[in-house]
Amino acid sequence: MKRCGPRAALSRQAGAAILTAMLTVVLVATLAATALWQPWRGVEIEAAQRTRVQSAWVLTGALDWARLILREDARKGGADHLAEPWAVPLEQARLSTFLAADRSDALAADAAQEAFLSGRIIDLQSRLNVSNLLLDGKVHAPTLLAFSRLFELLRLSDRELADLVGNLKLAQGDVLARGPGVAASAATATANAPVFATNAPLWPQDLAQLAWLGLSARSLVLLQPFVTVLPVRTPVNLNTAPVEVVYACIEAFELADAHRLVAARTVTHLATLDEAAKLGGNAAARFDAAQHSVATRFFEILGRLQVAQDVVVEQTLVQREGLEVRILWRRRGNSPVVATLQ
Numbered sequence: 395m396k397r398c399g400p401r402a403a404l405s406r407q408a409g410a411a412i413l414t415a416m417l418t419v420v421l422v423a424t425l426a427a428t429a430l431w432q433p434w435r436g437v438e439i440e441a442a443q444r445t446r447v448q449s450a451w452v453l454t455g456a457l458d459w460a461r462l463i464l465r466e467d468a469r470k471g472g473a474d475h476l477a478e479p480w481a482v483p484l485e486q487a488r489l490s491t492f493l494a495a496d497r498s499d500a501l502a503a504d505a506a507q508e509a510f511l512s513g514r515i516i517d518l519q520s521r522l523n524v525s526n527l528l529l530d531g532k533v534h535a536p537t538l539l540a541f542s543r544l545f546e547l548l549r550l551s552d553r554e555l556a557d558l559v560g561n562l563k564l565a566q567g568d569v570l571a572r573g574p575g576v577a578a579s580a581a582t583a584t585a586n587a588p589v590f591a592t593n594a595p596l597w598p599q600d601l602a603q604l605a606w607l608g609l610s611a612r613s614l615v616l617l618q619p620f621v622t623v624l625p626v627r628t629p630v631n632l633n634t635a636p637v638e639v640v641y642a643c644i645e646a647f648e649l650a651d652a653h654r655l656v657a658a659r660t661v662t663h664l665a666t667l668d669e670a671a672k673l674g675g676n677a678a679a680r681f682d683a684a685q686h687s688v689a690t691r692f693f694e695i696l697g698r699l700q701v702a703q704d705v706v707v708e709q710t711l712v713q714r715e716g717l718e719v720r721i722l723w724r725r726r727g728n729s730p731v732v733a734t735l736q
Contacts, residue, residue: 449706460695461719473688475633475663483514513697519690520634521622544642557608564594629687646678
């Protein structure tokens with residue numbers, strides 16, 4: 395048997411030493427990376443948390459500013475129209491434009507230079523209100539006609555509108571006739587007893603939730619500028635409604651009549667419904683205070699804050715009664731999220 399010489403033994407020892415050194419280097423590098431990563435991660439989390447809190451404060455301030463504008467507008471009284479200060483959108487601007495930053499605080503100044511704020515106030519009574527479709531548990535015929543005219547104009551499915559109305563009745567807890575959709579637990583009810591559906595959808599809080607009631611994603615996109623969901627019945631503000639909504643909510647109007655009224659109100663806003671009747675130019679048109687108005691109670695306040703690459707969007711529904719501008723719900727995120735009751 396051949397024996398290994400001293401040189402081979404030394405070679406094996408050198409190889410083992412090199413391998414041990416390499417393993418030691420890898421272990422040290424791993425421990426060092428871990429030790430550095432944990433503080434870095436903590437800094438990143440702290441920075442993200444600080445940005446989130448700062449964004450919340452800035453957007454809250456913007457909301458208070460918007461409410462102040464609406465309150466001052468109410469103090470002046472009169473009709474609500476698109477030439478008023480609340481209707482002018484705030485285009486994207488550097489936050490430093492609004493903040494009196496301390497010149498000695500370089501870090502705050504740099505942060506303000508990287509932050510951009512924009513927003514707008516939307517008159518939600520410029521749209522058809524889904525809540526108007528039902529009155530005392532029954533379908534409100536004039537509102538249904540208005541929605542039918544809008545669906546026809548946008549070339550949307552009549553079937554989807556029928557599903558929407560039917561599911562709204564279920565959501566409102568309307569009494570149903572005995573049938574296949576009735577829950578088995580109600581099978582023992584007497585012939586004259588009311589029977590309710592147990593699988594009724596929830597009443598929607600915003601437009602996106604109308605998908606629960608049968609509207610397709612395409613229909614929701616097309617309806618977004620013209621339809622809203624408010625907690626109570628509301629008339630359409632003819633001063634702010636787009637042409638499509640004006641056409642839909644005035645039965646005798648042709649599309650040309652709606653264009654004529656919208657063009658006329660840009661010259662002088664509508665102070666009363668009588669003025670709307672005169673400027674509409676259609677003697678057959680009837681204006682009803684329950685369906686038409688020149689003032690608004692419900693507004694949506696949109697705020698958008700961009701800090702570096704992070705974007706925070708806030709959406710708020712407010713109700714104005716006299717000089718009080720009350721928040722009904724707020725939602726905040728990178729995109730609109732589920733509404734949170736206040």
